[in-house]
Amino acid sequence: MNKKELMEAILKDKELSHLTKKEAELFLNRMMDVVKKTVKKGDDVALIGFGTFSKVKRAARMGVNPATGEKIKIKAKTLPKFKPGKAWKDMM
Template structure:
């Protein structure tokens, strides 16, 4: 499912116009992104937890040359599905 299909599903399920559904979907994405940008977790009961994972600085290798490359520390979004979501996916 892509974003357009998600918007169609939200519009149909909620009985609203696609334009309004697009605004809702965009607002949800912005809310999650904003919270993660501030280092906050987003906990959605029955769905899962969006959180920020810290990646330490490390050394890697260029596969072409074998040269050692320094990889800077970074942060990455992470998602942990709730048991209810895992159960629905697994039947």
């Protein structure tokens, strides 16, 4: 499911059928912006029953180039992380 299909699924909900596509898109975009900015700042976004968005630091490490077998240094970096909530994991 892509973003457009997600918006269409939201609009099919009886309680949200009064929204226009533009309003649904605006809401979805704003929600994603808030989650990204909050996580970038270092705070977690926890949606009970769904999951938690957070930021993790990956340490520098040594790796191997699979084509040549040469050892290479992989730089440290910060990445976004999503951990599904218990209710979602149980549902699966």
